[in-house]
Amino acid sequence: MRRKIKKRSNNHDGLKYEVLGVALFALAILIIVSFFKSTGIIGNLLISLLTFCTGKIGCLLFAFMLIYFACINCWLRRPFMEGSRNIGVVLLFTAVLIILHQLLLPAGVSRSDAIPILYQAGLEGRGGGFLGALLSIASIYLLGRPGTIILTAALCIISLVMLTGVPFSQFLKKSAEFFVRAGSVLKTFLERILFVEEDSPEKTVKKPQEPVEKKKEEPVIVDYNTQQESEDVAEKENITEEPEIPHSQREEKVTSSSSFAAPPLSILKKPIKLKSSRLNKELIENVRILEETLNNFGIKVCVSEVHKGPAITRYEIQPAPGVKVSRIMRLADDIALSLAAPAVRIEAPIPGKAAMGIEVPNREIATVCLREILETTEFQDAASKLSIALGKDIAGNPIVADLTKMPHLLIAGATGSGKSVCLNTIICSILYKANPSEVK
Structure with missing residues (x-):
């Protein structure tokens, strides 16, 4: 019997919270509609009262706060003023009212002149309304204008901590990481735009950044395509066209091994050479992205050489003194993400060299x-x-x-x-x- 009574009481409480949530939601919708359009005597009276108490912006914020409380009552089935998050919403609303009313004060006004201005604005329903005027007058009278700014900032921080449930120290850390990453992404985006603009034929005449770039040593790019081109040029200078040998004479040469001559290499297919200018620009861009990515994690490195092969390009990096190799090894996934590569392989160290190798697959396999x-x-x-x-x-x-x-x-x-x-x-x-x- 007791269990049945408890179940009935729980169901009754849940139904009560849902009814209250629906009522709050309906009231919020009525406030929003009445704010933009006339909805009769009750709607106009409600808007006039809320505008007088909280101002026009505060009226809309109050309606959204009611929607938040209605969702808590309907889904969580508990009182809307229970819990730290709900208290945080009220504190944030209070801080916004004070801020809206403080914005009405002109710069350099004294405390004695500020109180009448705030009071008159509250009676007219401007700023944070009459409620915002009372809170602003009390804070200015007790703390002054600098103290009021500190109070509102503290209220905003406390309300955000209560809303998110994240400690303030962790909140600062995550905020700093977010701004650092956003800054690096914005910097990379702007530099890519500037890099593309330098490629246009109209702007190649201007070279204001050449002395700045010379301060930093550029990595040595070793491309197998350029090596092959130099070998082909030297080969063309030394090759002389051989006269065609009749078929009968070829048979005689095959019979005697001493006079055998291997067929010329010209019968084999020549390799397709890719344009090295575009590839070199991609390599320089990848070097910059690689150094910036490691620098964002607090690891200073310098790319000394770049070896471009047919399928994989190896970037040889030299870490700064005191940097552990294991720290770079753990960032393989982050490096692959920044370079838009499916995966990277880190060779630490390169045999016979005081450097590490980061192997990145080429976009075009030769x-x-x-x-x-x-x-x-x-x-x-x-x-x-x-x-x-x-x-x-x-x-x-x-x-x-x-x-x-x-x-x-x-x-x-x-x-x-x-x-x-x-x-x-x-x-x-x-x-x-x-x-x-x-x-x-």
């Missing part, structure tokens, strides 16, 4: 052709006749291996990963190093 590996000095100067061209590493350096040092070689991979291409590359590499009789 195709490595067999010809550009066979034309390198690494392959041409290789002594072994079983030297094979395998490709390029992260930095774009050619990889040439000796098959004699790999007696048990396994080529594995998923479908379409390039196993057959690897076998064809090995065969072609051997044919360019050994005679047909030696290959047999």
